[in-house]
Amino acid sequence: MPGLLIIAHAPLASALKLAAKHTFAELAEGVEALDVPPNLPPEEVEAQARVLLALVQERDSRHEALVLADVFGATPCNVIQRLADGLQVKVITGCNVPMLWRAMNYAHEPLDILITRALAGGTQGVMQIASSRPQNQTLQPTHDQDHRHHQQ
Numbered sequence: 001m002p003g004l005l006i007i008a009h010a011p012l013a014s015a016l017k018l019a020a021k022h023t024f025a026e027l028a029e030g031v032e033a034l035d036v037p038p039n040l041p042p043e044e045v046e047a048q049a050r051v052l053l054a055l056v057q058e059r060d061s062r063h064e065a066l067v068l069a070d071v072f073g074a075t076p077c078n079v080i081q082r083l084a085d086g087l088q089v090k091v092i093t094g095c096n097v098p099m100l101w102r103a104m105n106y107a108h109e110p111l112d113i114l115i116t117r118a119l120a121g122g123t124q125g126v127m128q129i130a131s132s133r134p135q136n137q138t139l140q141p142t143h144d145q146d147h148r149h150h151q152q
Contacts, residue, residue, distance in 0.1 A: 002111045003030065003056025004103060006095065007049060007080050008070035010035035016068070019097050024104040031104075032056050036076045046079045053083055064088045064111045066103060066118070068095035090115055098125025 006013040013033035021028035032052040036045050057063040067084060069077040072093040084091045090111060092099070102121025106114055 001030075001060060001107050002062075002114055003032075003053075003058075003060050003065040004107070005032045005034065005049075005052055005056050005065060005067045005080075006069075006100070007034040007036065007067060007076040008095065009074065009076060010037045012070055013076075016095060016097065016100055020100055020104050023101055024107075027104050027107055030056070030059055034076070036079075042075055042079055045075060046082065049079050049083055053080075053089065057088070062088070062111075065090075066111060066114055067091045068100060068103070068118070069093045070095050092118055092122070094122060096122050096125060098122055 006016050008016065013035045017028060017031050017033040020031055032055060034045075034049055034052055053065060053067070056065045065088065067080050067089060069080055069091055070093070071077060077091070077093050080091055083089065088111075092115060099118050099122030103114060103118040105121075106117040109117065
């Protein structure tokens with residue numbers, strides 16, 4: 001099972017790990033998260049990322065790892081991009097909860113298939129939904145001075 005590292009602007013990486021733990025408690029124990037605070041120099045971020053990446057790679061018999069980063073071109077992504085070799089360590093940016101859950105659900109798959117599944121989860125999890133009042137629910141009077149109806 002490829003190792004999994006989440007690297008993102010603080011506190012997103014830790015929050016995503018908690019979301020993984022919420023649904024995949026046992027698997028999430030093997031996930032590492034690196035929150036990148038605003039004032040941490042890139043060299044220090046890289047040093048921390050290097051340690052965590054080695055840790056998740058050690059957990060896999062093939063030393064493979066999938067790294068999920070939040071934003072392409074930002075410090076977390078730039079740092080991990082320098083550490084990833086594109087063979088045993090691959091990176092996906094734009095991490096969201098559906099992507100993470102899909103990666104967790106298919107963690108037993110080989111790295112290339114895991115990436116395909118994670119990308120599908122991330123993109124399929126982004127959609128516009130109809131906003132409507134649930135059936136059989138009446139509007140409650142509000143004290144809104146503009147007299148607009150609000151749904152809680």
